[in-house]
Every structure is written in structure tokens, then in C-alpha cells.
Amino acid sequence: MDASLLAAxxxxxxxxxxxxxxVTANDCANLLLAxxxxxxxAQAPEExxxxxxxASAVVLNTGTPSEEKFAACLxxxxxxxxAGIPVVLDPVGVGASRWRLGHVQALLKEVHPAILRVNYxxxxxxxxxxxxxxxxxxxxxxxxxxxxxATALARVLSTVVLLSGTEDVVTDGETVVTVSGGSGYMxxxxxxxxxxSVLCGGFSAVAATPLEGAVCAARFWxxxxxxxxQDAAGRGMGSFRVALFDAASRLSLEKx
Amino acid sequence: MDASLLAAxxxxxxxxxxxxxxVTANDCANLLLAxxxxxxxAQAPEExxxxxxxASAVVLNTGTPSEEKFAACLxxxxxxxxAGIPVVLDPVGVGASRWRLGHVQALLKEVHPAILRVNYxxxxxxxxxxxxxxxxxxxxxxxxxxxxxATALARVLSTVVLLSGTEDVVTDGETVVTVSGGSGYMxxxxxxxxxxSVLCGGFSAVAATPLEGAVCAARFWxxxxxxxxQDAAGRGMGSFRVALFDAASRLSLEKx
Amino acid sequence: MDASLLAAxxxxxxxxxxxxxxVTANDCANLLLAxxxxxxxAQAPEExxxxxxxASAVVLNTGTPSEEKFAACLxxxxxxxxAGIPVVLDPVGVGASRWRLGHVQALLKEVHPAILRVNYxxxxxxxxxxxxxxxxxxxxxxxxxxxxxATALARVLSTVVLLSGTEDVVTDGETVVTVSGGSGYMxxxxxxxxxxSVLCGGFSAVAATPLEGAVCAARFWxxxxxxxxQDAAGRGMGSFRVALFDAASRLSLEKx
Numbered sequence: 001m002d003a004s005l006l007a008a009x010x011x012x013x014x015x016x017x018x019x020x021x022x023v024t025a026n027d028c029a030n031l032l033l034a035x036x037x038x039x040x041x042a043q044a045p046e047e048x049x050x051x052x053x054x055a056s057a058v059v060l061n062t063g064t065p066s067e068e069k070f071a072a073c074l075x076x077x078x079x080x081x082x083a084g085i086p087v088v089l090d091p092v093g094v095g096a097s098r099w100r101l102g103h104v105q106a107l108l109k110e111v112h113p114a115i116l117r118v119n120y121x122x123x124x125x126x127x128x129x130x131x132x133x134x135x136x137x138x139x140x141x142x143x144x145x146x147x148x149x150a151t152a153l154a155r156v157l158s159t160v161v162l163l164s165g166t167e168d169v170v171t172d173g174e175t176v177v178t179v180s181g182g183s184g185y186m187x188x189x190x191x192x193x194x195x196x197s198v199l200c201g202g203f204s205a206v207a208a209t210p211l212e213g214a215v216c217a218a219r220f221w222x223x224x225x226x227x228x229x230q231d232a233a234g235r236g237m238g239s240f241r242v243a244l245f246d247a248a249s250r251l252s253l254e255k256x
Numbered sequence: 257m258d259a260s261l262l263a264a265x266x267x268x269x270x271x272x273x274x275x276x277x278x279v280t281a282n283d284c285a286n287l288l289l290a291x292x293x294x295x296x297x298a299q300a301p302e303e304x305x306x307x308x309x310x311a312s313a314v315v316l317n318t319g320t321p322s323e324e325k326f327a328a329c330l331x332x333x334x335x336x337x338x339a340g341i342p343v344v345l346d347p348v349g350v351g352a353s354r355w356r357l358g359h360v361q362a363l364l365k366e367v368h369p370a371i372l373r374v375n376y377x378x379x380x381x382x383x384x385x386x387x388x389x390x391x392x393x394x395x396x397x398x399x400x401x402x403x404x405x406a407t408a409l410a411r412v413l414s415t416v417v418l419l420s421g422t423e424d425v426v427t428d429g430e431t432v433v434t435v436s437g438g439s440g441y442m443x444x445x446x447x448x449x450x451x452x453s454v455l456c457g458g459f460s461a462v463a464a465t466p467l468e469g470a471v472c473a474a475r476f477w478x479x480x481x482x483x484x485x486q487d488a489a490g491r492g493m494g495s496f497r498v499a500l501f502d503a504a505s506r507l508s509l510e511k512x
Numbered sequence: 513m514d515a516s517l518l519a520a521x522x523x524x525x526x527x528x529x530x531x532x533x534x535v536t537a538n539d540c541a542n543l544l545l546a547x548x549x550x551x552x553x554a555q556a557p558e559e560x561x562x563x564x565x566x567a568s569a570v571v572l573n574t575g576t577p578s579e580e581k582f583a584a585c586l587x588x589x590x591x592x593x594x595a596g597i598p599v600v601l602d603p604v605g606v607g608a609s610r611w612r613l614g615h616v617q618a619l620l621k622e623v624h625p626a627i628l629r630v631n632y633x634x635x636x637x638x639x640x641x642x643x644x645x646x647x648x649x650x651x652x653x654x655x656x657x658x659x660x661x662a663t664a665l666a667r668v669l670s671t672v673v674l675l676s677g678t679e680d681v682v683t684d685g686e687t688v689v690t691v692s693g694g695s696g697y698m699x700x701x702x703x704x705x706x707x708x709s710v711l712c713g714g715f716s717a718v719a720a721t722p723l724e725g726a727v728c729a730a731r732f733w734x735x736x737x738x739x740x741x742q743d744a745a746g747r748g749m750g751s752f753r754v755a756l757f758d759a760a761s762r763l764s765l766e767k768x
Contacts, residue, residue, distance in 0.1 A: 021297075022278045022281045022297070023281045023282050023285050023297050063297070064281070064297055064299060065298075066300050066324070067302070093296070093298070096296065096298065096306070096307055096310075097302070097303030097306040097307055098306065099300065099302040099303045099306075100300075188289040188290060188505070189286070189289070190282060190289055191285075235502050235506075236290075236499075236501060236502025236503065236505040236506045237289070237290045237501050237504070237505035238497070238498035238499060238503075238504075238505070239498055239502050241286070241498075242498055
């Protein structure tokens with residue numbers, strides 16, 4: 001992890017506008033505060049332009065979606081793109097329904113994310129959905145190959161993809177960075193991915209490029225998870241989650 | 257608690273589709289993960305059929321309700337019933353308003369829950385509401401008698417009722433199982449009932465009958481609460497809640 | 513802090529109706545339970561009259577707002593005002609957009625809060641917004657002076673203002689009470705203000721006057737934060753949050 005980016009985050013305290021979901025909004029806000037950023041959680045379509053325009057990064061999380069929330073994502077995303085503010089898109093469970101996939105595809109036609117944060121299933125759904133729709137043959141077969149899926153998606157969408165898993169893959173379609181470490185317990189933390197996405201927002205607000213921001217976020221989160229596993233030492237998932245926030249705030253302070 | 261059901265839960269990792277609420281969605285998702293299930297938190301009416309059809313159990317929690325959420329419950333519940341997927345209904349605070357009671361009654365006309373998870377007040381509201389509406393004299397007087405209320409409700413609705421309290425009562429209208437133990441601190445944990453309902457979802461996905469699933473969920477939750485009280489040892493409600501999730505995940509692992 | 517008010521809260525367990533937000537609803541409910549009150553989290557416009565009428569205090573938190581939520585606030589607030597039930601208003605981030613400011617101003621025309629809980633930025637937005645609209649010259653210049661801003665706002669709205677910060681200011685426009693202490697870590701807890709607002713609801717349900725209720729809430733929260741900082745002893749923000757709920761529940765029990 002780049003300690004100077006973390007120091008910059010704590011110093012500048014950038015405003016990160018997050019469209020969130022009812023499951024992880026609290027965790028996402030607390031994590032941003034723990035690393036020194038200023039979260040603004042808001043999702044009324046009526047106020048998206050004003051709020052996004054004032055932010056240093058915008059994170060669109062489409063978990064527990066609704067028609068209204070997709071409308072808000074569209075307005076927030078458009079505003080940010082026009083103003084050159086980095087957008088992070090987290091298309092939570094995009095393959096869960098045709099309605100969800102259709103809305104995310106429509107969003108991607110209007111909003112160009114600086115970073116797309118997905119897991120393998122979401123990457124596959126986006127590639128498959130696009131393939132079905134556009135009849136493209138050039139996409140890789142959807143074997144369980146995270147690097148291939150991330151690279152394909154990064155090229156199709158001309159964006160940086162952070163595909164998280166046991167090993168994270170970050171790529172702009174050319175350069176591929178893998179980030180390992182972390183903790184197996186993270187699979188049992190709801191919103192581990194949502195939280196990584198808001199970290200992408202935080203770091204992309206201070207990084208030179210989206211790739212740098214995404215790599216830094218992935219490294220930070222893997223490091224926090226590894227520390228939390230040491231701290232919680234088998235006490236259970238409640239203690240692990242507490243230790244995760246402890247680690248995130250301590251990592252930040254140690255780098256000052 | 258039936259250790260083999262817990263082992264089955266961890267092995268099969270069934271997808272549990274939860275319509276949740278803004279107060280306890282995070283806790284419910286984390287608890288399902290702690291016991292080895294795969295939560296899917298989604299409540300857009302537009303996608304209920306697809307998501308419920310893919311689940312091994314569907315949990316309808318009507319806390320912090322809205323017209324849209326009741327519509328989602330109806331669509332999710334109908335889909336599950338048609339497909340033979342067990343539905344758990346948690347009619348949070350059903351007696352709080354006529355609007356809420358009316359919607360839950362309408363839901364019960366279209367959706368047959370495998371398990372109804374209520375507290376005494378909710379059971380009484382449903383019995384009283386039904387009584388008022390249908391002029392039935394055969395219902396028991398609503399004295400503070402949990403077993404009588406649970407049995408009456410189970411018979412009226414032809415479902416398994418889990419009426420939780422200091423002592424839980426589980427009944428299909430004939431067999432009555434009581435589950436004691438637990439911790440008095442549980443009364444100060446918001447969503448203790450919501451969490452028990454998602455456990456009913458998890459266990460009913462692997463149990464032979466809804467009665468077995470509900471009894472197993474109640475026993476598991478009482479045991480986790482008792483362990484948490486030992487662990488937290490009077491430190492306070494913050495520590496008790498952490499210990500509750502620790503206990504839930506440890507209980508699961510110990511039974512493997 | 514007035515120990516007799518805390519004892520009264522634990523004894524009477526007043527029902528506090530909270531319109532909350534997706535970020536802090538869980539924390540607010542758990543905090544009310546920790547101090548002995550009975551939270552009712554509900555925000556469907558259709559049921560506001562019935563639920564508010566049954567409450568001992570109503571807390572309107574306009575965070576993560578929507579048109580529907582503002583409609584609910586209006587109905588809940590009107591009902592409470594007519595019935596003489598104290599209303600606490602927390603206009604979260606009111607300056608974030610014109611839409612949000614407009615809705616809060618409209619709410620203030622119809623609903624008279626017993627207590628307005630704000631931070632400095634929210635107080636400034638309300639004063640500035642009112643000033644712009646009404647062309648009043650008599651408002652103080654918006655220098656960074658919490659006491660002046662709180663007093664001005666209390667006079668304009670004829671309400672008790674609790675302006676929270678490093679030092680809290682509570683005033684009815686005449687008497688000014690400052691409350692210091694607490695912990696610097698509170699700035700990194702999302703919803704620290706939302707939680708103070710529900711405490712205002714809890715204490716105003718048992719206090720003789722809104723001023724007394726607000727002062728007690730502020731003192732309680734500062735004391736809990738100071739205790740939490742001792743308890744968590746630099747372990748990090750996860751542990752600090754746990755310790756905060758521990759302190760809130762222990763403070764309550766110790767005063768019995």
C-alpha cells in the first residue's frame with residue numbers, strides 16, 4: 001500500500017458521495033471515517049446533481065436497488081462524469097435479475113466509471129449480458145479465470161476493473177496487478193466488497209490515476225483483513241468485524 | 257439443537273432470500289453468513305420472481321414497511337409458494353397500525369408461510385385482527401398465554417408458529433415445543449427477533465419439516481445468547497452484541 | 513447528567529417513535545434500548561398518525577431523505593404537535609441541497625420541534641436559508657461562533673437548540689448551557705449526531721422541559737464517549753464504537 005496516498009487521504013479528508021444500500025451503508029460510512037475521508041450518504045434523485053458536484057469522488061453501489069435508486073445513480077454519475085470527478089461503480093449482484101442487469105447496462109451507457117469494483121460472478125454476468133446483447137465473439141470463454149474476466153471487462157468498458165476475491169485483480173486492460181493476502185474470514189463479512197468500493201472512492205480522490213487508487217484500496221483492505229485476523233484470533237465473526245475497523249483506523253494513524 | 261442440521265447448513269450454504277428492513281438488514285446478513293448460509297438481500301418488486309425462485313428459503317420481514325415493500329413481499333411469497341420453497345414471515349410490529357395489519361392480512365391470504373415468527377404482541381394483533389374481521393368466537397381469550405396464542409394462530413393459519421420470548425414456543429397447532437435458556441440481554445438487542453427469523457429461513461432450507469427447522473433455529477439462538485452472556489460478562493450491550501455474533505459463528509464451526 | 517432522569521427513563525421505558533435513515537437506524541434503535549427506552553422505527557406515511565400518537569416522543573431524522581420520507585415527517589410531526597408530544601428534529605446535512613433545505617423549511621412551517629439538534633454547518637444553513645428567504649438583517653454574522661448561531665436559531669424558531677460539537681451548546685434562546693468533555697473519536701463515528709438526537713427524544717419523554725431533556729442528553733452522550741475512550745484505549749474505531757454502547761448501557765444501569 002502506498003503510505004503517501006493514505007497520508008493524503010487523512011490530510012485532505014475528501015468528500016466521498018456514496019449511493020449505498022440498506023445492508024452496508026453504516027459500515028461504508030464508518031470505514032470512510034476510519035481512513036480519514038468524509039462520507040456523504042445521499043440518494044434522493046432530486047439532490048444528486050448538487051451533492052455529486054461537491055464531492056471528490058462518487059461511489060454508486062446498486063445493492064438493494066429500486067427504480068428510484070437507479071435514477072439517482074444516473075443523475076449522480078452523469079454529474080460526476082461531466083465534472084471530471086471519479087466514479088466508482090459497484091454493481092452488486094448484477095446477475096441476480098434481468099431487471100437489475102438491464103439497469104446496470106443502461107447506467108454504463110451513460111456513465112463512464114473510473115473504477116468498476118466487482119466479484120467474479122458480477123464480472124461474468126456483465127460479460128455474458130453484453131455478449132448476449134451485442135453478439136460479440138471476442139470475449140473470453142467464461143472459465144473461472146479472474147484475470148481474463150477482469151481484463152476483458154476493462155477493455156469492453158475502457159475502465160479500471162478491480163475484481164476482488166481470494167486474490168484481487170486490478171487492471172486497466174493492459175497492466176494487471178494482483179493483490180494477495182487478506183483473510184478467509186472476509187467471505188463471511190457482509191459488505192466486504194461494498195466497503196472495498198468506498199475505499200476505491202476514497203483513494204481515487206487522492207491518487208494520480210484510477211489504477212493507482214484501486215490498487216491502493218485493494219492493498220489497504222487486504223492488509224486490514226490480515227491484521228484483523230491476527231487481532232480477533234479465532235474469537236468469532238463479531239470480534240473479527242470489530243478488529244477490521246480497528247485495523248483500518250490504526251493503519252491510517254500509523255501512516256501519518 | 258440438532259448438530260446435523262447445522263452441519264448441513266454449513267455444507268450446502270443455501271441461498272436465503274431476505275426482504276429485510278433498514279434497522280436490521282446488516283445484522284441479518286451477517287448472522288446468515290456466520291452460520292454458513294448465503295444471504296441475498298433484495299426487495300425491488302421488479303426482481304422478486306427471479307430472485308425468490310433461485311432461493312432455498314424466503315424470509316419476508318415487514319419491518320419499516322412501505323407500499324412498495326409489501327408489493328415485493330407478495331411477489332416473493334407467491335413465487336416461493338408455487339415453487340415449494342419455504343417462506344418465513346416476520347410481521348414486525350403488525351399491530352402498530354391498521355395499514356400495517358391490513359397489508360399483513362392481505363399477504364396471508366395469498367402467501368402461506370411455512371413458519372410465522374412473532375412475539376406475543378404480534379400474535380395477539382393477528383388473532384385479534386382476524387377475530388374482529390371474521391367474527392370467530394373460538395379463539396382463546398387473549399390472556400398473556402404464549403402457548404395458547406401460538407397454538408391458536410398455528411391452527412387459524414395452518415402454519416408453524418414460533419412465538420419468541422423469555423421462553424420460545426414452537427408449534428404446528430398440535431405438537432408444542434418450548435425452548436428456554438438464552439439471555440435477558442436479548443431484550444435490549446434490536447432485531448433479535450428479525451435475526452431469529454432469518455435463522456428459521458436458514459434451517460428450514462435444510463430441515464425435513466418447518467417444525468424441525470423452527471425448533472432448531474430457536475435452540476440455536478437461545479444457545480448463542482447464553483454463550484454471549486458468558487463471554488461479554490457484564491461489559492455492556494456493545495460487547496454483548498459482538499459476543500452474540502462470535503457465538504453464532506463458533507457454534508457453527510464447533511459442530512462441523 | 514441528571515441521574516433521576518436516567519432512572520425515570522429506565523423505569524418508564526417510553527416509546528420513542530423514530531423516523532430514521534439507512535445509515536444509522538440500527539445504532540439509534542440499539543442506543544435507545546441501551547438506555548432503557550422502547551424504540552419504534554417506522555416511516556411509512558400511511559401509518560404515521562397512529563404510531564406517533566402512541567409515542568412519548570417523536571424523533572424526525574431527515575438523513576438519506578426522499579419525498580416519501582419528508583411526507584412521513586410532516587404527518588408524524590403534525591400528529592405529535594397536536595397531541596403535545598415532544599418532537600425532536602435532526603435536519604441531517606440540511607445545507608447539502610436546495611431540495612433538502614426547502615423540505616426542512618416547509619416542515620418547520622408546519623411542525624414546531626421541542627428540540628432542534630444540529631451541528632454548526634446545519635445551523636448555519638438554516639440561518640442562511642431563512643435569511644435569504646426572509647431578508648432579515650438581524651441575524652448574527654455567520655462567524656464560527658456556535659453559541660451565537662444556536663441562540664439565533666432558537667429565537668427564530670422559538671425552540672430549544674442543541675448544537676453539538678467539540679463543546680455542545682444547548683439553549684432556548686435565553687439560557688445557554690455548554691457541555692464539554694466527550695471524546696475526539698466521536699468525529700469518526702457515523703451517526704454520533706443521530707444518536708444524540710434519539711437520546712434527546714428519550715430524555716425529553718421524561719424531562720420537565722425540552723431544555724432539561726436536551727441538556728441531559730448532551731451530558732449523557734459526552735460522558736459515554738469519555739468512558740468509551742478510556743475503555744477502548746487506542747485499539748481503534750471498531751473497539752471505540754463497541755465501548756460506546758457498553759458505556760451507554762452501563763451508565764444507565766449504574767444509576768438505577
